[in-house]
Amino acid sequence: MEKGKRALEGLRVADFSWIIAGPLLAKMLGDHGAQVVHVESSTRADNLRSTLPMKDNVSGINRSAAFARYNSSKYGISLNLAHPKGVETARRIAAWADIVLENFSSGTVERLGLGYEELRKVKPDIIMVSLPMFGHSGPLAMHPGLGSQLADLVGFGNLTGWPDRPPVSPPGAYTDFITPYYAMAALMAALDYRQRTGKGQYIEVSQYEAGVQFVAPLVMDWFVHGREPTRTGNRCPGVAPHSVYRCRGHERWCAIAAFTEEEWRSLCEAMGVPDLACDPRFVTVIARLHNREELDDVIEKWTAEHSPEEVMTMLQKAGVAAGTACNGRDQNEDPHLNARGFYKELEHSEIGRHRYLMPPFRLSKTPGEPSMPAPCLGQHNEHVYREILGLSDEEFVSLLNEGVFD
Amino acid sequence: MDSPANQNPETMLGPYRVLDLTDEKGLICGKTLGDLGADVIQIEPPGGSSARDLGPFYRDMPSGEESLYWFAYNANKRSITLNLESSDGLDMFRKLAAKADFVIESFPPGYLESLGLGYSALSRINPRVILTSITPFGQTGPYRDYKTCDLVSMALSGYMFLTGDPDRPPVRIGFPQAYLHAGMAAAAGTMVAHYRRQLTGEGQQVDVSIQEACAWIPTDSAIYWEMNQVLEERHGGVRVRPTTGAHMKRIWECRDGHVSFDMYGARLARNFMTPLVAWMAKEGAAPDFLKEIDWNTFDYFAAPPELVEKVAEPIGRFFANRTREELLWGGVARRCCIYPVVTPKDVAESRQLQERGFWVDVEHDWLASRIKYPGSCIRASETASAVVRRSPRVGEHNVEVYGELGLSKKELLTLRQRGVI
DSSP states (O other): OOTTOOTTTTOEEEEOOOTTHHHHHHHHHHHTTOEEEEEEOSTTOOGGGGSSOBGGGOOOTTOBHHHHHTOTTOEEEEOOTTSHHHHHHHHHHHHHOSEEEEOOSTTHHHHHTOSHHHHHHHOTTOEEEEOOSSOSSSTTTTSOOOHHHHHHHHTHHHHSSOTTSOOOOOOSOGGGGTHHHHHHHHHHHHHHHHHHHSOOEEEEEOHHHHHHHTTHHHHHHHHHHOOOOOOOTTOBTTBSSEEEEEOSSTTOEEEEEOOSHHHHHHHHHHTTOGGGGGOTTTSSHHHHHHTHHHHHHHHHHHHTTSOHHHHHHHHHHTTOEEEEOOOHHHHHHOHHHHHTTOEEEEEETTTEEEEEEOOSSEESSSOOOOOSOOOOTTTTHHIIIIIISOOOHHHHHHHHHTTTTO | OOOOOOOOSOOSSTTOEEEEOOOTTTHHHHHHHHHTTOEEEEEEOTTOOGGGGOSOBGGGOOSSSOBHHHHHHHTTEEEEEOOTTSHHHHHHHHHHHHHOSEEEEOOOTTHHHHTTOSHHHHHHHOTTOEEEEEESSOSSSTTTTOOOOHHHHHHHHTTGGGSSOTTSOOOOOSSOOHHHHHHHHHHHHHHHHHHHHHHHSOOOEEEEEHHHHHHTSSSSHHHHHHHHOOOOOOOTTEEEOTTTOOEEESEEEETTEEEEOOOOOSHHHHHHHHHHHHHHHHTTOOOHHHHHSOTTTOOTTTOOHHHHHHHHHHHHHHHHTSOHHHHHHHHHHTTOOOEEOOOHHHHHTOHHHHHTTOEEEEEEGGGTEEEEEEOOSEEESSSOOOOOSOOOOTTTTHHHHHHHTTOOHHHHHHHHHTTOO
16 A cells, blocks of 8 residues: 555646646646646736636636636746746746646747747657647647637537527537546556656647547448437437426426336336336337327426435435436535545635545545645745746846746 | 657557456547557457447447447457356456456446455456446445436536526437546546556556546536535526626527637637627628727626627627638638537538548448548657557457467357356
């Protein structure tokens, strides 16, 4: 056993990325013990710092919980890359690091003089991870992208919603929660490769191409059959019941699905109507699919008398898959997530005590967890520049006065 | 940096072997390690994995060998069959596990322990092994034995509540996503454990809860509640500004479908509205009031609802008179993000993906057909990450893999007759 150790102790990460995909990757590295330096500048602070919600609805560069969510376990420094000495300092950070992360628009790091070929000169075995929106080649390479819209360009938008309505498009930056996993797997593999061969490398994960992996069978269906899916709400081919049902209260919903005959009979028993299982309208899966609307009405009459939590518990005890459609409050109060310690509270100097999410994988011997609250802008300048990079007092003060740390 | 698919035969994970016991809850994990070069052996129950029953199906033949879902998430793997509930099967699995670097599984919690194959037993056979377990709710906690499916996981995640029209129930993404998130979280966690193992020689168990992987997806509903005690609601294809109540369209009708264009933010308003309004003005589609707005100072966060509506009106008309392609490429030329709301056909025909050589044409001998697979989304300068092998048929590699254990063809025949493989 290696009590108290973190999996990635000793690893050094220079995180030049911003918004979600890159910072989330760096957070997972930091949560597992890597030393991560998140580089920003006050002239070009991470966009998420101005994204709601803010603590107590009071705006402030260090008060966004959206920024905090993706930036635990990192040192935060400010560095002005528009200043020539800022670029020089960035190279010193790269020379210190094992890994450099960036997700600027294509061509930006090269223009700054911080491209892979430049960084190799100061750190020959550097591993550089770039998460461009579309990849660094092709007709969209130079196009600025937004994760919140990329989901529509991959196809999630059109797939989602009701057959009689326009697409609703899933909200938020959906693909930003896909790309970091690919990047993490590739990065860890690259570290293994470096250990075996002494060679670093440049890794590119196109967020567009990562998103396409999650609709792959549908695109293959198009290639093979020229077939296009339609929007089906919450239906699933060959399964009934399979829907989201209204429960007692305002905007309370529970998802229920019965895949086998046994689950169907258990559902009827749990609803207190065991005979329903043999009702000719519902006795076979073919009959249930045929009479799906009637079936959903019967079930909803029952769910409407209960809270979603009651429905979920009754059905799960009976061996039927069911779950509350959680709102923001439910997510916070979820008994299972809380029992597993999914939320970790840390004291942030401006936000106060608040919650950080655990990484979505738990290592039994070297578990990760948020160890430091998200940094305020430039909070660790002195520590990073002087203790970690080893700048002298004179150097630090002179760079500070020249605006390099703006 | 220009980065065409790397032709180097060397891979990052070439030296390592993965035993993949997962069903649909975790297939993409092993697939991704395979893309990075690992030797991934999918272990199916005799008769084949339940995931082979997931559609769509090649030529609509749901016989267990034609699932496009299976194809997509099992490329780069080999397949063997094995009945873990037989003594011969257990013995053979232990022999394979003794030499494996990774075991990935998605059985209900406690199942492998009941067979004597839990982490502590496996680590006695092979202290280096990493056991990754993907389950609906993780290995611990009150819901540990609860069931899930895509719909239930997406409901509990909080994402579904935010998705859909306000006058209809919450809705899931129209293609199952929950297991893919969990499988990829597992790939990431497995590799973090691998990094540690390469330093210490010691493996460990990686516990992936599908619920937790999905809980990451909703960007801000949980923190809105925590910070401001505000419950975010769903608004279909519009964004509702909590500060002003203004409705800002995200999804717009155009001549041949829909496009995605976000009326958003301060800096983004400047970046995207300036070129869009200039484009509209050039084509005589910008009313005077729109041309007079200074986008450098305009702030959607503060703009009153009436003004937002007034701005949206001519934009909507401009979009309605143009096709998705015109709007995409017209936007690209002006660095303005107007994306088509695409179908799989559009993805298949994407110029970006085609020019990057993304699609891989893979021979399927027994179907006498070539099928296009998505390539890897990982490109590396020193090593290859690619789809090089079609997804396997049931037990296709039994002779090859069990041969390594010294089993003869005759013995394999006996094991087949006994229902072990």
